[in-house]
Amino acid sequence: MKIGIIGGTGDIGEGLAHRLSQNHQIIIGSRDKDKACESSECMVQCLSERGCSAHCCGATNQEAVDIADIIVISVNYRHLESTISSLTGFENKIVITPVNPIGKSDHFYYNPPAEGSAALAIKKMLPESAKIVAAFNNISAQKWKNLDETLDYSVAVCGDDKDAKKIVMGLVEEVSELTAFDAGPLETSSIIESITPLILNIAKFNNMKDVGIKFY
Numbered sequence: 001m002k003i004g005i006i007g008g009t010g011d012i013g014e015g016l017a018h019r020l021s022q023n024h025q026i027i028i029g030s031r032d033k034d035k036a037c038e039s040s041e042c043m044v045q046c047l048s049e050r051g052c053s054a055h056c057c058g059a060t061n062q063e064a065v066d067i068a069d070i071i072v073i074s075v076n077y078r079h080l081e082s083t084i085s086s087l088t089g090f091e092n093k094i095v096i097t098p099v100n101p102i103g104k105s106d107h108f109y110y111n112p113p114a115e116g117s118a119a120l121a122i123k124k125m126l127p128e129s130a131k132i133v134a135a136f137n138n139i140s141a142q143k144w145k146n147l148d149e150t151l152d153y154s155v156a157v158c159g160d161d162k163d164a165k166k167i168v169m170g171l172v173e174e175v176s177e178l179t180a181f182d183a184g185p186l187e188t189s190s191i192i193e194s195i196t197p198l199i200l201n202i203a204k205f206n207n208m209k210d211v212g213i214k215f216y
C-alpha cells in the first residue's frame with residue numbers, strides 16, 4: 001500500500017516510517033519537501049545499514065495526500081486545523097489519526113476539543129467520504145524508531161468504516177509483536193486518546209520510560 005504521512009518528518013511520523021517502509025511505500029510529507037527528502041534518505045540509509053530495504057520518498061504534505069491510499073495525520077493537535085485546511089484530496093481515502101490533544105501542568109491531562117476528541121474534530125474537517133480511523137495513539141515514537149526493540153503492545157483501533165478499520169488493524173499486526181484490538185466506532189476515540197496522558201503520568205511519577213499498554 002502507499003502510505004502518506006503528513007508531518008512525517010516528526011517523531012511519530014519517522015517512527016512509523018521506520019517500521020512500515022519495509023512492506024509498504026511510504027511518502028514522508030512535510031511543509032518543506034527538502035526536509036522530507038532528507039528524512040527519507042536518512043531512514044533508508046539507517047535501514048540499509050541493518051540489511052533491510054526501505055521503500056520511502058520525501059514529498060510535500062499535499063503530494064503525500066495525492067499519492068497515498070492511506071494518510072496518517074502526524075502533527076500536533078494545535079497544528080491540525082491549519083494543516084488540514086491547507087490540503088485537498090482526502091475524498092474516499094483512509095485517514096489514520098494518532099493525534100492526542102494533551103495539556104501539561106505538573107502532570108499531563110487530556111484536553112479534547114468541543115467535538116469530543118481529536119479524531120472527531122478531524123472527521124468534521126475532512127470530506128464525508130474520508131474514512132477516519134484512530135490508531136497508533138499510545139506507543140512512544142522512540143519505541144517505533146528503535147528497531148532493536150520488540151514492540152510487544154496492544155493497539156486500540158476505532159473507526160466507523162468497518163473495511164477501513166480492518167485494513168488499519170492489518171497494518172498494525174504486520175509490525176513486530178503488535179496486536180490490534182477493535183475498540184469500536186470513532187465515537188470511542190476520546191477513550192483511546194486519553195490513555196496517552198495516563199501512561200505519560202505513570203512514566204513521569206514512577207520514573208519509567210516509554211510506558212505502553214497490553215490487553216489480555
Ligand SMILES: NC(=O)c1ccc[n+]([C@@H]2O[C@H](COP(=O)([O-])OP(=O)(O)OC[C@H]3O[C@@H](n4cnc5c(N)ncnc54)[C@H](OP(=O)(O)O)[C@@H]3O)[C@@H](O)[C@H]2O)c1
Pocket residue numbers: 007008009010011012013029030031032035036073074075076077079082083098099100101136137138139140141142
Ligand atoms: N511523539 C510520540 O511519541 C507520539 C506517540 C503517539 C502519538 N503522537 C501524536 O502524533 C502527533 C505528532 O507527534 P510528534 O511528536 O511526531 O510531533 P512533532 O515531532 O512535534 O511534529 C510533527 C511534524 O509536524 C510538523 N509541524 C511542526 N510545526 C507545524 C506547524 N506550525 N504547522 C504544520 N505542521 C507543523 C513538522 O513537520 P514539517 O516541519 O516537516 O512540516 C513536524 O515534523 C501528535 O498529535 C501526537 O499527539 C505522538
